[in-house]
Amino acid sequence: MQIKQIAYIAAFSALAIVLGYVFSVVPNVELFTPTIFLSGLLLGSFGGACVGSIAAFIFALYNPWGASPAPLLIAQVLTRALIGFCGGLLMPIAAKKKPAWLRPSIFGLSGLILISIYNVACAISFVISAGGLTLPLLMQQLYVGFFLISLATVSNLLTFAIIAPGAYDALKRAGFTHSSK
Numbered sequence: 001m002q003i004k005q006i007a008y009i010a011a012f013s014a015l016a017i018v019l020g021y022v023f024s025v026v027p028n029v030e031l032f033t034p035t036i037f038l039s040g041l042l043l044g045s046f047g048g049a050c051v052g053s054i055a056a057f058i059f060a061l062y063n064p065w066g067a068s069p070a071p072l073l074i075a076q077v078l079t080r081a082l083i084g085f086c087g088g089l090l091m092p093i094a095a096k097k098k099p100a101w102l103r104p105s106i107f108g109l110s111g112l113i114l115i116s117i118y119n120v121a122c123a124i125s126f127v128i129s130a131g132g133l134t135l136p137l138l139m140q141q142l143y144v145g146f147f148l149i150s151l152a153t154v155s156n157l158l159t160f161a162i163i164a165p166g167a168y169d170a171l172k173r174a175g176f177t178h179s180s181k
Helices: 003-022 032-061 070-089 102-129 135-144 146-173
Strands: none
Touching: 003 032, 032 070, 032 102, 032 146, 070 102, 102 135, 102 146, 135 146
């Protein structure tokens, strides 16, 4: 790994964490997850997975609302690494500007799917932390959290679809890019 890629991973991790803190007062509306996805688009799957795991680990331990218990921490780190990794898988699509609907549609759908995976993984880990995983407890957790989960889902769908394509273009012009050399 080159020094440049390490610096980009550190910069994106720091940006995700800062945006996590800035939006921590707004329930389930965040730019933490789209930043991790964006890092994958620009740095590749490995770089995105590194950003996702580093940012999630630090933010979960130093969360303004309290540190995550171990099962939740593991779920947050793994799913955020997955989000960065998936951003890297979509690098070829990120570079395409035509047709105009392609990137927003695919990024928005990705945000919808990835935040859903994240929310289910966190719900499972929360139920495990609370005393044991059973289907009725998991369904109760998802039912109780339905409003906030829905808010997070819509928020990420929109930020992935609206913000990610423009942010990708701006950061690409600024020189933030994956280098395999």
